[in-house]
Amino acid sequence: MKNKWLGFACLLPLLSGCNDANSSISASSDTVSKQQIDTIITNINKLYPDASNDLKQNALNTAVRAIENLVFVKGGSFEMGDFRAPCEIPSRTTNRIDWSPDAQCLSSPSSKLRGANHLHKVTLDSYSMSTYETSFMDMEWMRQINRLPVAADKMDGYHVIKGEVIERGSEDYEYLLTRRKNKATRTINWQQAKDYCQWLGNLTALPFDLPTEAQWEYAARNRGEKRYYATNNGYLQYRNGHYFNPNTGYYIDYTDDEVNAGTSTEDQIGQWPANPLGIYGMSNNISEWTNDWYSPTYYQESPELNPQGPKKGEKKVMRDGKGLMTIDRFPNKIKEDKYYANNSFRCSLQKKTPAIILN
Structure with a gap:
């Protein structure tokens, strides 16, 4: 890995x-x-x-x-949204679904509520996506050089101490490093994610930004394939998990070598296998900010070419989160009351050619 x-x-x-x-x-x-x-x-x-x-x-x-750490994603066309699932799943678990052309039922119960049930054609230019979610330490280096406080809450047990920050070099800070150094950074608002990606752009003179919602889904689905999860094989395979094999009439248990997902947030970035594009953590119980404002009706009015989301709104679109399918989208207020473990992000490069040209 x-x-x-x-x-x-x-x-x-x-x-x-x-x-x-x-x-x-x-x-x-x-x-x-x-x-x-x-x-x-x-x-x-x-x-x-x-x-x-x-x-x-x-x-x-x-x-x-x-x-x-950028993965170049060649552009193309795909059907964005809930591409349906079989009403009766042969494996008897939504963690293991194979798509078929005659699939009639919605993949997710939230699709209709959030507008993902409106399947629509999207065509994207090529771009690049970060292999990993932004790590706590990468965010920390950005915040240190910009004289910003640590992106974490000061805690009293399980309670946030309002108005106080963690001082770098303190015992709280050293303890924080031992727990989060190799994990995805937490965010308290959308702007923190946006600022980090644009900071990379300022340093590199390359067009780093948050991915659009369409770019996120296209990459998670291996360039728009009908894959329900952004794992190495399109299934969620938990430790001690199993599925039903209709050909034999028996349940099959996953071995430790076959496990590709966990039931909580990752212990470290890149813990589970990447999707076929080589991108990690797009089905890992961590929600990721996108650039788009949220509207439940946007899919009905979305342009086909490079959709950017509504021009304005009150909430931003987040993707993934809590092991949900690649088609799931949900609105999130742009500022939270604390740093949540499952609110993070990754950056993209809004450039039609690879950032790295290999000889």
């Missing part, structure tokens, strides 16, 4: 691909060009002239890693 996000540094600055000796920060990459890294360094020094070298280095590492 790849986990490039776990750490990145230019340990040997004299090797080819690292930056010149005149720079106070440096990096190397097998895939990101020296020219792109130099651009990031220039922008960091311009935006944060008074930041410490350590903060600049962490910002550089985060930006380079963000480019490394």
Whole structure:
């Protein structure tokens, strides 16, 4: 399993691909060009002239890693929304459904309520999607260099202490690092997610942003295939789980090697297998912000080409969440009262060509 996000540094600055000796920060990459890294360094020094070298280095590492972790998604057309499911599921569990052309029932009971039952054609230009959800530490490096507080609540047991923040270097902070360092970052509002992606754009001079709702679903469904879950095989296979085999008349238990999902949020980013595109965590009980305003009737008026969502609204669309299917969408208020473990995001690159051109 790849986990490039776990750490990145230019340990040997004299090797080819690292930056010149005149720079106070440096990096190397097998895939990101020296020219792109130099651009990031220039922008960091311009935006944060008074930041410490350590903060600049962490910002550089985060930006380079963000480019490394992009998956290019070739554009195309697909039917967006609830593409239906068999009314009687042969496996006797919604965690394991095979689509067939004669499927008549809605896949999710929420589809009609939230407008996903309106199946409609969407055509997308190519773009790139982050392999992983944004990690707590990547968010932390962004917030540190911008002198923002830690993206976490100060707690008294199970209760949030209103008006107080976790001080970096404190015991609370060190405890937080042990628990969340390798997990998806939490957010308290949509703007935090938006700001992080645009910060990457400012550093890299590349069009990073939140994905649109259509881009999220297209990638989760392996470029629009009729897949109910964004896992390696389109099923949710839990530990101690099983399904009915109608051919034998027996239930079949999943082995530990076949497990590809959990019943709670992930213990660490990339814990379960990626979908066929190589994207992790799109069916992992963590809800992800998209760029779109929410409207239950938007699918009825959505343009076919690159839909961007309604022009205005009161809530934003979140996708995935609590192990729901790839077609499920739900509205979320743009600001919460605390940081929830299952509210996170990943960034996309709004560019029709790959960010990395391999030789």
